[in-house]
Amino acid sequence: MAAGLVISAPASGVGKTTLTLALARAWRNSGLRVQCFKSGPDYIDPAFHAAATGRASVNVDSWAMDRGTISHLVSRGIDADVVLAEGSMGLFDGVAARGVCGTGATADIAEMLDWPVLLVIDPSGQAQTAAAIAAGLRDYRPGVRLAGVVLNRVASPRHEALVRRALLDAGIAVFGALPRHAEISLPKRHLGLVQAEEQAEIGKLIDEAARFVAEHVDLDAVLRSAATWSPQPAASGVLETPPGQRIALARDAAFSFVYPHMLEAWRAAGAEISTFSPLADEAPDPVADVCWLPGGYPELQAGRIAANARFRGGLRAFAETRPVHGECGGYMVLGSALTDADGIRHEMTGLLGLETSFAKRRMHLGYRLAELAAPMPGHQAGARLRGHEFHYSTILAQPDTPLAVVHDATGAVIAETGSRRGQATGTFFHLIAEDR
Template identity: 55%
Template structure:
């Protein structure tokens, strides 16, 4: 199945740093343009697995990750095409600062600029101008000149204090020949709730549709939507055929999905389905076991530490998972890995028994943030491939390993900075798991 990236215009919403307002602008744009009757699609630069669900809620269309470090260029092109298929416009939200990434080959640093350059999409820069006026123009000029591969098509000023403030900043930016496409006043009423891994998930955000409507009203009232749409340009990517980032781990895949298990990358599910696999969802928090007739079970990441007591008491889920693992493969990523372990200690220090299919004990009471890209070499045949399979992925968690137990490691893992490979994760029989969120094969 081919995408349509080459004919669909797009743009990248980026910023010089995190916390500048990219998400508010992106969600407001998606909903406001949808209300105008445009088929608008979201995309997310980088490995973030929370934002795409908000994009989908705002636009009514699936949003996909585009990751220049973890994905080979052909996969980026295929996913850009899949995002654009049937759309009038693609709005891709950047990550961190526009040029922030990791060491890598040219175009493979994982930055938002890499995606903008590969696709040929112009950048709309969201600039937090609080605490400055004309100096903000120097930041815009630096972003516009730093990387000749990209084009800054315009700027949206955020957290503007007054009409005088807007004039001082706006005049300085427009003197560079770069248009100001909007000016957003300070307004905390349009922010999303947050917790320890960033935003609360879309499915859990109370009154999300109302929040998105307020964001759309806010963005529509304070930006020139017509000029923003006109700034978009068609992708220069040849979408071609979209291959699965990871081959399906089975023909019928039992996938845990509820408030504790939510972090399944949309591009994985899309690729598996297009490869002919069937995803069969079940809810451990509703005490549902993996469905019969499936030939592999996948426990995604999520927030099991917030539901540890309920999971420990889900006797039918745990018993069914253990029965499933007697004859069929089971894999857990991050939170799923924690649930496959022996125990999970919650934030209050209470230890909860888990499935016991792996010997690892994890703790959310002993917190340490772990964040970054990973390259993993699988050490034994399993659902993610035969021994020697190389995976590119990402870790982001606060939980720690309290006791690694006696299991063999799942993979040898290194980071993007060339650290020596180290054993990571666990495997026992048909069961495997690690903190890695796999994005694509290396």
């Protein structure tokens, strides 16, 4: 039997990830087995979860996945003592139109699993109003239960007392209050947190967060508020078709945005994955039958990528006989050129005609539903793919044949269609699941 709990907040940037990591590490240090999940399309946080717990974390997504897939993914927590699902954005934030089984909101996962929600509230610039916000979240949707609140970034003991009293008067449990503590702040960049694998001191930071939270939060009370949960082992779930039997996967600081559940599904279907580093000027495995370039931060490494002749030549040679697919940043590297933030134009691999600019920045964010006009690795023409797009690069040219008709979550057709040329294909969205 495990204790299940969802960690959410009224908005982004409140401290959900820090609290999740701290609780996970503190309970792990006490001898409990902790399993984490991430609700929604975030490919960065699961690596932090794994660093805190020693167990792989995956995403669950009510807009892109059906209930069977979500149940299959969550069943990995069957042998854990505590299971934490970290939310995205605010508790009820999703898209206007339902997807497969929900809008992508954290509340969908809380209701589906019947786990209570631990709210993280930052009362900066307010006092009793924080209680009104918490009460509104508690009462907004009948199927979502509130366990209680942890206050973050309280300004003073007097400030804490005012907020605590208001919350208790509203019948909402307060498990603790965290003063500001710069030592546990996670560094950020334009697409979210700096990745866990790029932070040499991440273990120490998580340990300090666990120590700090244990000092200010009643961990036993939080654990008692969680739901008793006994999942049934999922037989199979819906597994994604691997793009090939032997997959050459680009993997380094510039190419790391890939959902963990995708890699697990490929391996579960019998595929072998070999990684290579374009930043280290490595070419894809010559015996692989497909090459996959995930997203990441190529816009921060464009000069190095352009200078790495062995990588660029090896990828071009690979694409003469075998398929190559790129997602978001990987798609940009398959293109002809990438202009960096300083306005310097760098030649990319030229497998596609796409040209992008990070100097002309505009945010592209949201769920995507694509119907393939032609095959791409792992999926046939006509397949309906669900994914998510998040980048700041601007398309300067996209001259190749469109790969798909792509809609946003409202059903509107968007310009980021993806491209195909010869053996090369690419999309700006990161694939989450195929409609079955």
